[in-house]
Amino acid sequence: MANFKTHIQASTIISGIASSVFLELHILTIPEAIYCWLAGSLGGILPDIDSDNSHSLSIMFGLLSIAVCLGVFVFLSGKYTLPYLWAAVVIAYIILNTFIRYIFEKLTVHRGGCHSVLMGLLCVCVGVNATHYLNTDKHLSWLIGLFIGLGFLTHLVLDELYAVDFSGARIKRSFGTALKLFDIKNKSTTACLFVLLGINIYFLPSHNSLINTLNTSISDYKNTMK
Ligand SMILES: [Zn+2]
Incomplete structure (x- = not known):
């Protein structure tokens, strides 16, 4: 390939x-x-992206992280103060790049x-x-x-x-x-x-x-x- x-x-x-x-x-x-x-x-x-160590997977999760963090920030902005917004963005980033990435890697086969x-x-x-x-x-x-x-x-x-x-x-x-x-x-x-x-x-x-x-x-x- x-x-x-x-x-x-x-x-x-x-x-x-x-x-x-x-x-x-x-x-x-x-x-x-x-x-x-x-x-x-x-x-x-x-x-x-189904190859666990591929550049593709890292790039996809990188882009997804930007989109999710931005989405969380925009969605919560105006409802909470800045420290809470930062905390929410960090939590979203960690969940995406640990749990969700782990599940994705386990479910997919190259x-x-x-x-x-x-x-x-x-x-x-x-x-x-x-x-x-x-x-x-x-x-x-x-x-x-x-x-x-x-x-x-x-x-x-x-x-x-x-x-x-x-x-x-x-x-x-x-x-x-x-x-x-x-x-x-x-x-x-x-x-x-x-x-x-x-x-x-x-x-x-x-x-x-x-x-x-x-x-x-x-x-x-x-x-x-x-
Ligand atoms: Zn291929």
Whole structure:
């Protein structure tokens, strides 16, 4: 399988190319293209969060810590004095990075349910919902989610390609474990991912805004080319 550096390089390049195309088509502004680029790069490391000692897991919990601590601070701010707010943030940080991380590491197996197309779809939907509920434009929320999916898929394909030894024209034992629809061996994790996906699909915002933006931008671009 490919290492962390290769994954981050590949997803950064692929999402960089895709975001520049959307920028050229005037579907994204420069800041929006940067958000999508970052989302795609992040998507490229998500499949390996099930590896207990991976950079991906540390980065994910680092980002999650920032989000949770910020969320706790904003939610409680105005209700308590500053020392209590600091204490709440520290407690949230400790709970996340000890108990929750421990449970996550125990429940996940490397190259298990997280390393699948099903998990990729869940990440897309979570990305769309999270950014939408942060009051991002609907079309941008969808694009950020889809860029996460692009990076995620790039990772799975790259791992699968690394399972083929092109020089010796042979296939390594890991072939077929990277790019799978879902993890058939681990039924409880797969069932859990399906339930989470269903919940997230239910809350997805309408994609009409994205379709309209794409249609308008592509027809405008065609007109300027005439
Ligand atoms: Zn991987």
